[in-house]
Amino acid sequence: MSRLGIVGGGQLARMMALDAARLGVDVLVLAGPHDEGVRGLFPVMDGAPEDLAALRGLADVVDVVTLDHELVPLDVIRALEADGVVVRPGSATLSFTDKLHQRRRFAELGIPVPAFAEVKSLDDIEVFAQEHGWPVVLKAPRGGYDGRGVTVAADLDEADGMIAAADGRALLVEEHLELTSELAVISVTSANQDQTTYEPVVSVQIDGMCREIHADGSITVDLSTVAVRLATRVAQVVGAVGVLAAELFVVERDGQQQVLVNEIAARPHNSGHHTIDGCVTSQFENHVRAVLGMPPGPVAQRDPVSVMVNVVGGAEGSGDPRERVGEVPAGVKVHLYDKTPRPGRKVGHVTATGEDRDTVAALARTAAAILEGRA
Template sequence: MITVGILGGGQLARMMVLAGAPLGLRFVVFDPAADACAGQVAPLQVGGFDDTEALAAFAAKVDVVTFDFENVPAASAHWLAERKPVFPNPAALAVAQDRLSEKTLFQELGIALPAFADIRSHEELAAKVAEFGMPCILKTRRLGYDGKGQFRIRTDADIAAAWQALGAQVEKTGLILEGFVAFDREVSVVAVRGRDGEFRAWPLTTNWHVDGVLSASLAPAVLSAEQQATAIAYAQRVAERLDYVGVFALELFCRGEALLANEMAPRVHNSGHWTSDGAETSQFENHLRAVLGLPLGDTRVLGHACMLNWLGQMPDSKPVLAESAGHWHDYGKQARDGRKVGHANLRDDSALALAAALQRVGEALGRQAQVAPVVETLRGSVTPN
């Protein structure tokens, strides 16, 4: 029996474990936190990501290693790769950890993206803001996620404020300035590449965020066939250049017919959670298939699927479970403001039926604002007779 080691013990690791059980897999999860939620469903080894003694003990228990958390030190990933197969490879992980390296890669691959610049001083920041125009966004090159580690610059006064907020990080994580995109919608490609180079992608997903955190995802996205093909081709270029193995997400801004790359996530992704109940093969199962060198599963969507993120604390499950295709996912976490504690998936063959189900759920849970844009998109996607 194969044992898969997962670096990071959050909800993504938890869902990988649950998806891997029918494949007959065993798991060991490694995380610094003794209460990591994946530890509720698999053996948990507690240790620092830079603790080589703990990593050695972890490596001795597993046959292959993967991640649920992209901010594992690249040096630790390289150290493990000298002892066990590690997927995705540490080089791919290192690129995705650094926004400047990531955007430089996109540029080299001919992928359209907003203007960006490495920022080393307050003077450079002021000069690049003048060049890009306002608004624009100053971000840390490393470690930022879910809206953290960034400052939006809207006025001249914001330049000094942004440097005051993030300038101290220039030597620790580096800083990058990104031009602002007035986009129509945000979409993502969730894709998978196997050890043998086989590549598959799920239908594009439309995403809605609140305060930088994903609120809802809808698949398939309402886009032209050309946009779908372009986005998937972008993802395949990235995967092949990095010799990537496993699932990853490429986030894009949609502006008219143009698609502009935002960032990639080298792991199973929040915007792919709908695949657990709305696709032929989930992102979690396909990630494990890829990592183990197994044939990849079909990525087609089964009708229309929506994921609703639950932050802070879990709401009442009954309105979701009352729906014929409502599915509940509780991560087993303690409630905390802003924390991802679970999600719900709803699916239907009919866009209008899914819109009606979402509206019922939104009204029952007081989440009308969360479901409203999804409902509007679903209803707008139906061509009148």
């Protein structure tokens, strides 16, 4: 059995490694000094994700390298590949973590995306807004997540701060859309090219952060078919190996629903955490299987309804969620990440499953509120 190296020691590495261990796969994690989630559970090598020497040290003692995050510079990934290291996903796929590159390539291939442009100045933004209207959405091409690196600007004054912070670097500007809903689709592509796709889910976003995921049969068959087709196409375009998450916007235009690709992530993703308890095979097990060249496991849901709610650090003094686990209602699955609680930081998630949408959602929300000290 191969030995798997994971770059990054956060919650995704934690959940990936836990499922790898069940398969009998040895795991070694390269973690930075501030990484939390894996230390104490699995062997860890100390090293920063941009440190080529550290990554080479990891690669020397594992068979396949995969990633917990997108913070490894592309030139470092390419250097590893030039050494003959098996990195999955590879540099070609990871180049799509640059949102400008992603938007351009998808648009070229006819994959529907929001109207966008590259901008470097307020004048550039004004030209875009004259065509598409205010407000506009400004995004850093790399590194943003959970609402970070994103600004919704109602006018040039509100756009000025992000332009100034960019200091001459290009930004992505997009049209601001009135959304009908947000969906996500997790696809899995094995190194042997076997592919499967989980049921699309509804993603509930608050302040740019995913707060809830609903896999509850509420998405129409037609919409689900379009979402799966788009996610499969995207996985093929980027040459994905492993899990690929496609975050999708649903808008209504001319009386018809249209699905647009918002962002992708070439790794296990928050929108797939419900699969641990809600599906026959979790996204984490399937990522491990895929990057090691095994066929994906079955992705069917165990119950008609599965709802995941993130547990987020609250105000100072709200305490440690671990102290409240005993108060969580029976039947709700709790996953805490061993991360220091801070306001706005994801420190865990809960999943409830069952048959009735409202009952299951209420149970998951109650459990999250208890762990966050709000109930």
